[in-house]
Amino acid sequence: MALTTDTEKLFGGNPDAPKLSAADVTRRLDSFLEKLDAAPTRTLGPQDVVSAFAGGRGIDFTEQPHTAYGVLTKALDAPAITKGLSPEALASVTGALEQLKSQQPDLVKDINLTSPVGSGLVAFDLEAPAKMLTPRPTxxxxxxxxxxxxxxxxxxxxxxxxxxxxxGGVSTIHPGIADTTQNNFAPSGSSQSLYYARGPKISYAGSDQTxxxxxxxxxxxxxxxxxxxxxxxxxxxxxxxxxxxxxxxxxxxxxxxxxxxxxxxxxxALAAPTSVTATARSAAAGETGVSGVTTNVYVKVTSDAGDFGQSVLSTAATAATTNGQVVDVSCVLPAGATGMRVYVSTGASDPGDASRWYAGKAGYNLFTIQGALPTSGVAASTVTADTSxxxxxxxxxxxxxxxxxxxxxxxxxxxxxxxxxxxxxxxxxxxxxxxxxxxxxxxxxxxxxxxxxxxxxxxxxxxxxxxxxxxxxxxxxxxxxxxxxxxxxxxxxxxxxxxxxxxxxxxxxxxxxxxxxxxxxxxxxxxxxxxxxxxxxxxxxxxxxxxxxxxxxxxxxxxxxxxxxxxxxxxxx
The missing domain is CATH 3.90.1690 (phage-related protein like fold)
Structure with a gap:
């Protein structure tokens, strides 16, 4: 294959030296192409374009922003370009620049903690495994x-x-005897009498446990x-x-x-508390008066059984109450109750258990209702059976x-x-x-x-x-x-x-x-x-x-x- 004149000029060597053969020139060309293929490559991004334009190149940036769009717009205003381009070509270039303007934010933004992804291109410093903050003493x-x-x-x-x-309910007897002392030793339940000269028999109490x-x-x-x-x-x-x-x-x-x-x-099961009373009084130091009261406060309580439940509801107690007062709830608790749970409602008349909400519990027989009355949460109407x-x-x-x-x-x-x-x-x-x-x-x-x-x-x-x-x-x-x-x-x-x-x-x-x-x-x-x-x-x-x-x-x-x-x-x- 014949080499072009340009290839001979590029790779033929010094004109004053002996002329190289076509094979030598071809080897030099192949070597050059191999060097090009091995050269480092680089992909230009939007910021590279911005940086290239920001270099100035003799363009005045005093009126346009230092962006690709600003630089190109400034260049179109140059007299040499406006005179050399036809109106149609100039309009085409201007339209293309308007499209570029809509993409300008993507072209000019740096990569930071919110760009190009709002959550950042960052790793999460997640420590494994999950921490077991769960107390478990037994x-x-x-x-x-x-x-x-x-x-x-x-x-x-x-x-x-x-x-x-x-x-065990066994009574005490006196063990004293005399020579003439006799006691009945007939078998239990027998109608016979068998008296012997002996001390009295002792008694026992016992039971089977299952x-x-x-x-x-x-x-x-x-x-x-x-x-x-x-x-x-x-x-x-x-x-x-x-x-x-x-x-x-x-x-x-x-x-x-x-x-x-x-x-x-x-x-x-625990029985429900009895003798439930509700008494309104002025708030003492450290107490917060109730709020949300309309006319009266209505209360029902249960016997608390700890973690696993409560008794059925007691009868209702009523107190005529105004905002700013507190209400003391007292009752008689059955044996075994760990305390009481209190449910409260308000109104001119008792609105019923569906509107009576859990207000808290006490470890003894007195509970003071104070602060805002509950209007949601656990309703007394859900206490339909004993869970104690x-x-x-x-x-x-x-x-x-x-x-x-x-x-x-x-x-x-x-x-x-x-x-x-x-x-x-x-x-x-x-x-x-x-x-x-x-x-x-x-x-x-x-x-x-x-x-x-x-x-x-x-x-x-x-x-x-x-x-x-x-x-x-x-x-x-x-x-x-x-x-x-x-x-x-x-x-x-x-x-x-x-x-x-x-x-x-x-x-x-x-x-x-x-x-x-x-x-x-x-x-x-x-x-x-x-x-x-x-x-x-x-x-x-x-x-x-x-x-x-x-x-x-x-x-x-x-x-x-x-x-x-x-x-x-x-x-x-």
């Missing part, structure tokens, strides 16, 4: 022994008293989309299983504290300590004493000792109630207590005192004071872990007895989800409820 579950059960119920027999114990087992379970589900979309961030299925386990343990802990059962042998006790449930520590078989219950309906701190519990210790010679081990408190007991040492300057404020040599003063132990003034034993995280305010169970009777055959006063302890189940996949459940089958029992008691109705201060 002190009762950790402490109370767990035993193996069989069948459908747990049974045991109780000898609650015999002559001389002063318990505590039925119940089944418990909770479940969770993880969709396939949630599991697979979470890859690289968190194992969602593992999170589900962990949460399910802790949820089961926490729910059992709450049942161990405040559960109530309806099966035979359990305490059953469950067929598939059992009695917990608080229920047993305040129940019919408890050794002592005192509903204070007042704050703890500040003139003689701890006196309420000394009274309980004395009563329990008088009844069954009980010597309790622990008192469980709500956090605010324990604080109130600790503060009672400080507010009365005449109390016979001394608190020491220590000061180090560097940082300052350490202040604060907390009651850790109450000395039982009857037996001299130290009774531990402990806060339970889920105990409702206003209630303080007094608990015996063991009995002061060496051969009682009761190694632990409280026990969990399970036919099947807590286990986890992964269900077969039959839809686009991973499903899991927990399961346990058992009950909770107290062998000696009379060795336990409670102080309730503690007013929060």
């Amino acid at each position: 002190p009762l579950r950790n402490r109370i022994p767990r035993k193996k059960g069989i069948g459908t119920s747990h049974r045991f027999k109780v000898i609650s008293g015999f002559t001389g114990t002063g318990t 505590v039925p087992y119940a089944q418990f379970s909770v479940s969770d589900e993880v969709t396939w989309s949630a599991q697979y979309a979470g890859q690289g961030y968190q194992d969602v299925r593992q999170l589900s299983r962990t949460s399910l386990t802790y949820s089961s343990m926490l729910l059992e802990e709450r049942m161990l504290m405040m559960g109530r059962g309806t099966a035979s042998g359990f305490l059953g 006790a469950y067929a598939n449930g059992y009695d917990g520590v608080l229920s047993i300590c305040t129940g019919a078989n408890s050794g002592y219950v005192n509903r204070l309906n007042a704050a703890l004493s500040t003139t003689n701190p701890g006196s309420e519990f000394q009274t309980a210790f004395a009563a329990l000792y008088d009844a069954v010679k009980a010597d309790p081990d622990r008192i469980l408190f709500n956090g605010s109630d324990r604080k109130q007991l600790s503060d009672s040492l400080k507010v009365n300057s005449s109390s016979n207590y001394r608190m020491t404020i220590s000061q180090d040599e560097v940082s300052g003063v350490t202040i604060g005192d907390v009651v850790n132990t109450i000395i039982n003034e009857v037996t001299g034993k130290g009774v531990n004071v402990e806060v339970h995280p889920w105990l409702p305010q206003g209630n303080a169970p007094i608990v015996s872990d063991t009995l002061p009777i060496p051969d009682s055959e009761v190694s632990d006063v409280w026990s969990v007895v399970n036919v099947q302890d807590l286990m986890g189940i992964d269900w077969p996949v039959n839809q686009f989800a991973f499903e899991s459940s927990s399961y346990w089958f058992g009950t909770f029992l107290c062998y000696a409820p009379a060795w336990n008691g409670a102080v309730t109705g503690i007013k929060k201060v």
Whole structure:
């Protein structure tokens, strides 16, 4: 193939040198093209165009903005261009510039935190995995022994008293005899008389105890989309299983504290409060007068059962009230209630439960309605049945300590004493000792109630207590005192004071872990007895989800409820 003259000029070398052959020129051309192909490439963007025009090139920018559109518009005004272009060509160029003007923002914007995408071309500093800010203490579950059960119920027999114990309703007799003393030894229920010269027979009291087992379970589900979309961030299925386990343990802990059962042998549902009154008065210091009142305030209350529910509604109480006053609601609570829940409405006449809204609850028998009356939320009309006790449930520590078989219950309906701190519990210790010679081990408190007991040492300057404020040599003063132990003034034993995280305010169970009777055959006063302890189940996949459940089958029992008691109705201060 013959090379063009231009190619020979470019790659033929020095004219004064010997003429290269066509093959040499071709090799030089190929080498040149290879160098071009290997040269770095660059794609020009809108900002490069703007920068090129902003270089000036002799154009005056005093009248037009420093943009591609401004530079080109200025150039079209130059006399050489307007004279050299026909009117039609000039109009065509001007129209093209108008189209350019509509695109000008895209041409001139820099890349920043809001451009070209409003959320920014940035990465998210997402820390994996999710933080588990979920408190999960289970002190009762950790402490109370767990035993193996069989069948459908747990049974045991109780000898609650015999002559001389002063318990179980067995009377005391005098054992003195003489040579002529005779006592009837005929079999029980016999019409015969068999008198012997012997001391009188002793008597016994006892009972059969049957505590039925119940089944418990909770479940969770993880969709396939949630599991697979979470890859690289968190194992969602593992999170589900962990949460399910802790949820089961926490729910059992709450049942161990405040559960109530309806099966035979359990305490059953709470009754509704009685003697409900509503009294309007002027707001005291620190109180906020009600607002939203029309004419009267109408109130109904329920007996609170803690986390799991409440009783049915009481009858209504009425108070003629004006805005700026407060309303004190009082009632008589049944044994076992942890407090009361209050529902309120207003009107010239009672508008009914559908307009009566939940206003709050108290840990004792008085609740003060103040501030804006609720107009939404939980309506009293939803309280259509008792939820304080469950067929598939059992009695917990608080229920047993305040129940019919408890050794002592005192509903204070007042704050703890500040003139003689701890006196309420000394009274309980004395009563329990008088009844069954009980010597309790622990008192469980709500956090605010324990604080109130600790503060009672400080507010009365005449109390016979001394608190020491220590000061180090560097940082300052350490202040604060907390009651850790109450000395039982009857037996001299130290009774531990402990806060339970889920105990409702206003209630303080007094608990015996063991009995002061060496051969009682009761190694632990409280026990969990399970036919099947807590286990986890992964269900077969039959839809686009991973499903899991927990399961346990058992009950909770107290062998000696009379060795336990409670102080309730503690007013929060």
